[in-house]
Amino acid sequence: MLKARIIPCLDCHAGRVVKGVRFLNLRDAGDPAELAARYEAEGADEIVLLDISATIEDRKNHVQTVRAIRDILSIPLTVGGGIRSLADCEALLSAGADKVSINSAAYRNPQLIDAIATRFGTQCTVVAIDAKAKTASIWHVLLNGGRIATLTLVTKWAREAASRGAGEILLTSWDQDGTRAGYDLELLKAVRSTVSIPIIASGGAANARHLSNAYEAGASGLLAASIFHDNDASIYKIKHELKDFGVPIRL
Secondary structure: OOOEEEEEEEEEEOOEEEEEEOOEEEEEEEOHHHHHHHHHHHOOOOEEEEEOOOOOOOOOOOHHHHHHHHOOOOOOEEEEOOOOOHHHHHHHHHHOOOEEEEOHHHHHOOHHHHHHHHHHOHHHEEEEEEEEEEEOOEEEEEEOOOOEEEEEEHHHHHHHHHHHOOOEEEEEEOOOOOOOOOOOHHHHHHHHOOOOOOEEEEOOOOOHHHHHHHHHOOOOEEEEOHHHHOOOOOHHHHHHHHHHOOOOEOO
């Protein structure tokens, strides 16, 4: 398997990093550029920056936030939120993003995945999927930050996204998001059995054991937010604990 990557997530609203539980009750967590600089210094492998209100407010991503972060960041940066066209992608890549993450727009217009992958490469194309459990083994796709439910199976949509050129899946469990109860391991295993491209696990991390479990379930990207924002664990500490668990990690 690929080496594990520790990926802090910066969910942004109105220019600030926020964090909630199951996408609700958002609280301020700090300045995005300051947090990005801190996480790189602690050893983060990548940063994910998501403008979580762009789709809901029917606007484009705040490009100025991307520029501010890129000015101080040297590790890879994935940016999502408000992307509906190749022009939107080009604007974010020109501002300093290394990869773009598309979610609701990809679902509504799957051809956008093909277009981004063809124009900018599969390595640049991340499809984010928000998943809500229907039963213990069935998950449905959510859109617009969890506000709209669909009847589409997550595994089916992940398979289609990969076939259209997605180079990576950012998989968030709505049920686990912000709970610190651990990732939805069965969800990760189900999607891992469906696609061969890398998966980023998101939703529920509280400690290194949770991240280790996600890696064993098939995710090479291990995304977390509140445990880093709240200084409950440093990335440096998490990485060394993962090494002790036998997870291949960049130190």
